[in-house]
Amino acid sequence: MAGLDKSPKLLTNISLLPQEEMLEVKNKKHRFSIGIPCDKSGLESRVPLAPLSVEHLVEIGFEVRISRNSGNSANFSNLDYSEKGAQIVDNEEALQADIIIKVAPLSLNEISLLRGSQVIISSLHVYTQPREYFLELIRKKITAISFEDLMDKYGNYPIVRSMSEIAGRSSILIASEYLSNVHKGKGEMLGGVTGVSPSEIVIIGAGTAGTYAAKTALGLGANIKVFDRSVHRLNRLQNLVGFPVFTSTIQPSILVQSLKTADVVIGAIRIIAGNCPVFITEDMVKIMKNNSVIVDISIDQGGCFETSKVTDHKKPVYRKHDVVHYCVPNIPSRVARTASYALSNIIIHQLIELKNSGTLNNFLKHHPESRNGVYLFNGILTSEHIGRVIGVYSRDIDLLLAAL
Secondary structure: OHHHHHHHHHHHHHHHHHHHHHHHHHOOOOOOEEEEOOOOOOOOOOOOOOHHHHHHHHHOOOEEEEEOOOOHHHOOOHHHHHOOOOEEEOHHHHOOOOEEEEOOOOOHHHHHHOOOOOEEEEOOOHHHOOHHHHHHHHHOOOEEEEOOOOOOOOOOOHHHHHHHHHHHHHHHHHHHHHHOHHHOOOOOOOOOOOOOOOOEEEEEOOOHHHHHHHHHHHHOOOEEEEEEOOHHHHHHHHHHHOOOOEEEEOOHHHHHHHHHHOOEEEEOOOOOOOOOOOOEOHHHHHOOOOOOEEEEHHHHHOOOEOOOOOOOOOOOEEEEOOEEEEOOOOHHHHHHHHHHHHHHHHHHHHHHHHHHHOOHHHHHHHOHHHHOOEEEEOOEEOOHHHHHHHOOOOOOHHHHHHOO
C-alpha cells in the first residue's frame, strides 16, 4: 500500500516536468537582429545608435549589424562599433535584419531590398515622401514607427523634443552665419556690441525649438519677439528663459510691424498629425529688410512661410524677395555627433523594452505610448492623417492589436 501511495505522487511530479519545459520554450525571448544601413545620399550625418549603446544591446542579446562607414560623418569609426560587438556589413545585409533603424527615411531602392515583414524605425517627413514610399512598405508588410510621433509614458515626444532643442539652438547660430560677410550677408554680428544696436529676431512658435532659439538668441545679446497661438506656451517660455521678453499671440498687424524691423525670423511651429499652416505670407516676406534671414525649422511639416521650399545641407539657402531662406529639414545633422548621442539615448530604451516584451505584438500591446508612433502595422496603414495625404484607407491599431 505504501508503494501504491507513492506512485501517484511520483507520476504527478513526472507529468509536471514536460509542462515546465514547455513553459520555458513558450516564454523564450526572440533574439532580435538590428540593422543600421548607411545613408547613401550624403545628406544625413546622424546615426541612430552610438557605439556605447550598441555595446549594451549586444550584452543583453541583440545582434547588431551596421553598414560599413555608417558612423563616419558623426566621427564613429567601423572599429568603434566592431569593438563593441557590432557586425560590420554591407548595406544590403543590414537591410535584412528584423529591425531596421535609420535616421533619414528609407529610399525606394532600400525598400526594394527589404525581405519583408520587418520593423522600420526612422524619421518620416510625411510631406516630402512620394506616395510610392508608403505603397511599397505596405506591399512588404512592414511595421513602421516614425521618430516624429514616438511618445514616452509622460505624453511627450522625446525624439522630437531632443532634436527640436538642437534645431532651436542651431537656428540662431545659422542665422548668425548668414548675417555675416562670410555668406555675403549684411555683415552684422548677431547681438551687436557695446554702442551698437543688437539684432532683432522674431520667433514664430513657443514650443521646444522656439524656446531654445529664444534662450540662445538672448545669450548672444539679441532683442527677441516671440509669437504663438497659445498664451500657455508663451507663459511657459517666459518662465523657462528666465528673462522678460516680448511675447504676443499671432495678431497679423503686430506680426507685420515686427517683420518690418526684423533681421532674423525663425519658424518653429510644430503641428501634431497635420500639415503646418502658413503663418507668414509672401506679401509679409516682401516687407522684410533686404538681406534679412529666414530659418524655417518647420519645413519638414511643410513650412510656416509661404515662400519656403525644402533645401539640403549641400545647398541650404536661396534668396527670394532679397531675403535669405534656410529651409533644411534635418538641421540637427549639422552637429551629427551630439545629435547621434541624443537619439541613441532615446532609442535604446525602446529596444530594451521590446526585448523584455519578447515579441513586437506584446511590446505594442503593453506600451501604448510607443504605439502612437506606428503608422504601418504588418503592412496595414494605421495613421489617419497619412491616409488622407496619400488616399489610402487606414485602420485603428488598437483594434488590430485587440484581434491578435
